[in-house]
Amino acid sequence: MFLPERRVDPPGIYEKPFKEMYDYIVVGAGSAGSVVATRLSEDYATSVLLLEAGISDLEPDDVTQIPYLWPSLIGSEKDWGYLSVQQKYSHFAYKNERAYIPQGKVLGGSSSINAQVFVRGSRNNYDQWEHEGAVGWGYDDVLPFFKKLENATDTTYRDSTLRGLHGPIVIKEITGSILQSFHQTAAMEIGFPTVDCNSDDPIGRLLVSINGVGGF
Ligand SMILES: Cc1cc2nc3c(=O)[nH]c(=O)nc-3n(C[C@H](O)[C@H](O)[C@H](O)COP(=O)(O)OP(=O)(O)OC[C@H]3O[C@@H](n4cnc5c(N)ncnc54)[C@H](O)[C@@H]3O)c2cc1C
Structure with a gap:
């Protein structure tokens, strides 16, 4: 088995100065935001700022690059770790009947911590x-x-x-x-x-x- 070459953040990416103005500002570099920003930026004349609250998915110890390790990311710093409100009719085995709701807080959003199962819906x-x-x-x-x-x-x-x-x-x-x-x-x-x-x-x-x- 060959592992793909380890990708790293482009040098100097974090020192790049912000512009005063952008044509588009996309908030959240998750599944949807990353695609929207990429498609907008295909036009070289258009400036796009993509803002992400989480850290890079290319840190040296990052395991988001190894898909089968996705369960280990739940509860990590790359997960917002939301809890639902108390449920009336379900989640009786959970503490205070509140469900744990993982959501990606990292470049790539939930797609960086998900199981990559491709089900489009019927x-x-x-x-x-x-x-x-x-x-x-x-x-x-x-x-x-x-x-x-x-x-x-x-x-x-x-x-x-x-x-x-x-x-x-x-x-x-x-x-x-x-x-x-x-x-x-x-x-x-x-x-x-x-x-x-x-x-x-x-x-x-x-x-x-x-x-x-x-x-x-
Ligand atoms: C553990 C897990 C397993 C999953 N498994 C599968 C699967 O196998 N197959 C499948 O099809 N789907 C799966 N999903 C669901 C799928 O990953 C999500 O439906 C999809 O990624 C959601 O895309 P999104 O763009 O709506 O949100 P996200 O990809 O979650 O992106 C939202 C982004 O916005 C950022 N953000 C939030 N607030 C701010 C802010 N104020 N400022 C800046 N950035 C902000 C977040 O950090 C995040 O990066 C899974 C999800 C999880 C959590």
């Missing part, structure tokens, strides 16, 4: 939203954008009309555990098909995918 989720009034957010409206961001390189996905092949985010099927083949055989024996977890009808043994830019 057709029904989006169509229900649209039915409730979110016009333009139906599955057929959002699907082209999901495909645009995906680089689904596995052969299992190559012929799928639901997958994008040329986007920036690498999508791969989770493989590697010997238990997986037992699981698949058992599911087949009782009549469940193997389906992509992001397909229109995700009932069956689910092919779960992960996202990662090269490193996984």
Whole structure:
């Protein structure tokens, strides 16, 4: 196994002076803010300031670069560590019935501390939203954008009309555990098909995918 080369913050990045004015200020360098800031800054004539409350994800002892260590980041300085209000009908096993809600406080936001499981939501989720009034957010409206961001390189996905092949985010099927083949055989024996977890009808043994830019 080869680990990707360790990335570091560009030299002098923290000494760079601020400008007096920016065309856009994006608050929060998480999943959404980072993409918004990147896309805006693709126009060289546009100035963008991206503000993040947390620290860099490229510190020398940082484990955000090793995806399987994500559980160790919960409760760390890279987690806001929110608690819910006291629950009336759930969380009876929790102290004061309050749920722990991890949220990334680091460059990359929650995507830097998450499990990288790539589940887009099913057709029904989006169509229900649209039915409730979110016009333009139906599955057929959002699907082209999901495909645009995906680089689904596995052969299992190559012929799928639901997958994008040329986007920036690498999508791969989770493989590697010997238990997986037992699981698949058992599911087949009782009549469940193997389906992509992001397909229109995700009932069956689910092919779960992960996202990662090269490193996984
Ligand atoms: C432990 C964990 C596991 C998860 N696993 C998965 C998974 O496997 N698959 C999946 O699809 N999703 C998963 N998620 C959910 C997913 O990561 C989030 O839905 C997504 O990252 C949210 O993106 P966001 O841009 O809305 O917020 P975030 O990515 O959380 O970004 C918000 C950013 O804003 C910053 N910020 C907040 N306040 C301020 C302020 N006042 N000034 C400056 N910056 C500020 C924060 O520090 C953070 O960096 C997981 C989440 C967690 C916490």
